[in-house]
Amino acid sequence: MKQTAESIRDRFLKLGIDVPLIDIESRLDELITKFKVPTNEAQRSVTNYFLKKYSIPKNEFYARQAEPQLTKIADISEKGQWANLKVKVIQLWENTHESISQVGLLGDETGIIKFTKWQSTGLPDLKQGESYLLRNIVIDEYNGRFSVKLNRTSSMEKLAEGVEVAGGDFTPAARESELRNIADLKESNQWATIRGKIIQLWENQHESIEQTGLIGDETGVIKFTNWASSELPDMEEGKSYSLKNVVVDEWNGRFAVTLNRSSFIEELDEDIKVGASISTYSGAMVDIQTGSGLIKRCPQCKRALVKGACPEHGKVKGEYDLRIKAVLDSGTSTQDVLINRELTEALVGLSLDSAIAMAADALDPGVVLDKLKHELVGRYYTASGHKLDRYILADSITPMTSLDIGLLEEMLSEPGVLTEPEVE
């Protein structure tokens, strides 16, 4: 009890107030002995009593008190705790909500943590690269990751001496997600880093999308979307890039990656070979599906119009295009193949202009589809291209013309066939 009384006295001495030890002791004694109050509660109560008596604001007193009890970022382990941190502002992020004043990353010698400073705190802005002592901040947790929040009771004090951050200077690469093969991206909401070549860039469908298309590596091909809000540079078709910190998502069983504000794009010198994604399929063309032949596309988003209307942009004056959605059939499986205008023109010997003329002549674009069917259905083709969903996006399609003599010989030499006694 004597100890407790002395520690109370010491604190008040620091504030320049000499509280008689006997006063403290008698008050403590009354609470602890007479009223059975636990020592720490008694200590607080006595302290508060003298604070009131000498008109010292509680906040000021406790803020100074807290100073020796600094928490290290690595030790943060419980949601809802209050803490004081000595940290350096590593990164400030773009604000996502009007009630947030600042958001970003703080670091000390033990680790890095996200912080949020609410608008309602009324505190001045933190500056990137500066170090601060932050008092009375609250620890929060989301999805197993901790963050700290500055609120109305928090205070900040700029430190002259910079705080050392773990691992020296913080660079984005320090928090890079794991490098993965595209074929292994089979789980949504997972972060990953991929290296691949831009195989295709698609026409933009929406203003909030910066770029969308296909990226492939040795193991496979995946769709990517780069949101305009990510503010990342554009990529070029045919070049290879490293995409750091992308998010995998899934829709209808198909996976895609999304680039966001915390992603990075780095152009690579090497040319990544896209493997496994080029599929080749041989078979008889057994069908040409509706939506083939002479079609109109929306001038804005390039989607095929349905009855003159774009699903996104409504009634538009469409642009003509030729394409074929073909079904190849090997006898044991089927494969849908998308054939673009250039290949269609070459395959059928019909240019887009003559197709338009044909349709105008007959007052019916269906004649073009009929012609394609007459020319193509029932014949054997080999198509190759990137596989996407159920389609092969054909890079080439060639008619099979010559017989495979090797196969004929092989079949004739089949034991059961060759050694069979002469029929007839």
Added chain:
Amino acid sequence: MAAGFYREVARRIFAQELRDSNLASRDESDQYAPQYVLTPTGAKVNRIFLVGTLIEKEDIGTDSEYWRGRVSDPTGSFLIYAGQYQPEAAQFLSCSELPAFVAVVGKTSTYTTDDGNVLTSIRPESIEEVDEATRDLWVMDIAKQTLDRIRAVEAEKDPNSKLAKEHYSTDTDSYRAMVKKVLESFKERE
């Protein structure tokens, strides 16, 4: 595309084997279930792709046009029927010159006669005139696939092969001989 939907593969069956087939089946619990014919070499056929020579055609309809065409392959012939619900195919049959190489994609349908024979005919989804090279490619294609199935039946490799063997007691040697004969005709032409 809706999950669970898949396109019926167009099987490759010689006319002789299709004529020998008499095991039709369908999932009775679903009125929209496709009807299948199981052939002696274990092909489960709903859609079929064939290339052959259109050698006969006749309008057998009474009120409206109903066309029957006969398409021959190296082992026999297929009968195809096209009426008002197959307008493109019916029109093709009505306009075409005989004989002609044609490629047919269609669905098989079976009919059981009073004396218990099962007749298999084809309702075409499309008929297109093709060249001789395509016909030859088809014969090679079908020969290979028939041989593959014969081997599967001998090994009782999958449920269809097993069922075929059980039902037809398939004489694989005779089908081998059929394929051999077809292939030799190629050899001679060279």
